[in-house]
Each structure stands twice: as C-alpha cells, then as structure tokens.
Amino acid sequence: MASFPESDKAIYQKLAAAADIVNAVGTVDGLLQVYSDVVPDGATLPYIFFYCVSAPFEMDSPRDTTDELWTIEAVAASRAAASSLEDDVISTMHKATLSDTGWQNYYTAVIGRQRQTFIADRQKYFHRMLEVRVRWAKNT
Amino acid sequence: MPNANRTVFPNLVLKWNGADITDDMMNLEWSSQVDLIEKSAGQETRKSYIAGRADDDLTLDFAAVGTAAASGGGTVERLIYTGATGTLEWAPYGTAAGQPKYNLPVMVQQVTRPFKHYELGVLKAKLKPNGAWVDNYDVSGDVYP
Numbered sequence: 550m551a552s553f554p555e556s557d558k559a560i561y562q563k564l565a566a567a568a569d570i571v572n573a574v575g576t577v578d579g580l581l582q583v584y585s586d587v588v589p590d591g592a593t594l595p596y597i598f599f600y601c602v603s604a605p606f607e608m609d610s611p612r613d614t615t616d617e618l619w620t621i622e623a624v625a626a627s628r629a630a631a632s633s634l635e636d637d638v639i640s641t642m643h644k645a646t647l648s649d650t651g652w653q654n655y656y657t658a659v660i661g662r663q664r665q666t667f668i669a670d671r672q673k674y675f676h677r678m679l680e681v682r683v684r685w686a687k688n689t
Numbered sequence: 690m691p692n693a694n695r696t697v698f699p700n701l702v703l704k705w706n707g708a709d710i711t712d713d714m715m716n717l718e719w720s721s722q723v724d725l726i727e728k729s730a731g732q733e734t735r736k737s738y739i740a741g742r743a744d745d746d747l748t749l750d751f752a753a754v755g756t757a758a759a760s761g762g763g764t765v766e767r768l769i770y771t772g773a774t775g776t777l778e779w780a781p782y783g784t785a786a787g788q789p790k791y792n793l794p795v796m797v798q799q800v801t802r803p804f805k806h807y808e809l810g811v812l813k814a815k816l817k818p819n820g821a822w823v824d825n826y827d828v829s830g831d832v833y834p
Contacts, residue, residue: 609715610713610715611701611712612713655809686752
C-alpha cells in the first residue's frame, strides 16, 4: 500500500533542532515559531513558515519514491533579520538528511529562492522564500 | 481492435540467483536476435538470409544504495559486478500461476557507474548468456506453476 513520507514533520524536526533558528524565531505560548501550512493568529515576527508545493510519486522504479518541492519562508520585520534567518535555513536544510520511519531521505537541497515584501498596517513583512527539493525512497 | 491491451508492468519481479532485487532495479532491457547467414547466390539479384545462432543482450539498471564503501556498497552492487555469474529471472507480469517466466544464466560483462554530483546513482550492467535458458516463455512457453 503506497503512502507518502511525513515530510512536514521531518522538516519541522530538522528546523527545530537548529539552535540558530530556535534562538531567532523564539516561542509564542510555548510553541516554537516554525509553522507548517498555516501561520496562526498571534504569531510574532520573525517566524518560519513552510508548505508543500508538489510531491509526486516518481513511478520510475518498483520502489516507492517521491520527489517533493517545499517552500520554506523566513519572515521578519527587517531586511537584515529576514536575510539572517534565510541563511540559517539554508545552512540547516541544504544537503541535509531528514528522518521519517520507513523512508530514506537521499536528497535534500535548497535549489532556489524568491523574495517578497508586504506592508500591512504599517508593518513590513520581509519574506525570504527558499525552494527545497526533498526526495525519499521507501524502505522495504 | 476494440479493446486496448496496454501494460505498464506493475507486477514485474526480478531475481538474481533467487534473491529478489526488484525494489532496486530501475530498468531491464532484454534484446534477443539471431545472426544472419546469406543464402542468396548465383544470378539472384536480391539478398536473402537464413537464421544463424541466436544471441541475447541484457542491460540492467539499478539504484546504487548509499552504504559505506567498507561494507561493499549496496545489496545489488554486491551481487552484480564485472565478471560475476548468476541466474537472472524475470517475471514481466508477476509470479502468479500461469504468468510468463524467463530464467537465464548470465555473466556480467560490464558495469558502468556514473557519479553525477548530487544526483541519484544508477548503475548500468551489461549481461550476456552464460548457459542455456532455464525458462523462456517465448521459446518454450514456460510459466509460473
């Protein structure tokens, strides 16, 4: 029975284990400000927010494998803080090895980035968006 | 021809000396051909041939498994290396009763190992027959019992 790896959990665990990231984003209500899919109300800058862009099964061999593209956004109130947090994410994720029971992560790399800045209620939100490619092979 | 009858080989099974190596294969190609012996002669204006000896070529691509060099590489790499001999068994439609069966003693003539930066390692092995066919559905109708 085919299944997908829990990449969101694996990415969170990798980011949450990085001291520089933990120190930069801090916690709100005791929860680290590294969010998957949705940024909750009450989050304070800076924070990290990540989501899946695509995650197809490759179907090029009998073994189940996925080739996934995730975006990890470092969001901060200043350009410098956003860039610093972006560097922390790159150093944590580029050529990293993620963990998920039943799967082998043989490829994780930061393969691109984008930048956007939003202003809302006089607050600037500097977004550093990193495209991260994650490939898994299922253990048998 | 009202019914499409295509397949994507979802149940293919590949074994080396009886060990199932299906999970790490990426591609198997089997090419079978015969030598041609010209039989045309004299005043004939166009060539014609009879069949000579049959021959087989197999190419097996398989994923390199990221195991420390000290332990000899991945499972399939430890089995299939230049000069190794064994029996290659493949079941294009699975091993259920009645499905076509192919089983051929082979030797590994060549293994090509690309080392592309940060890309999946896929080894390519060229195999040649090393004995008579044990099972060949095309020739003798062999199927799984």
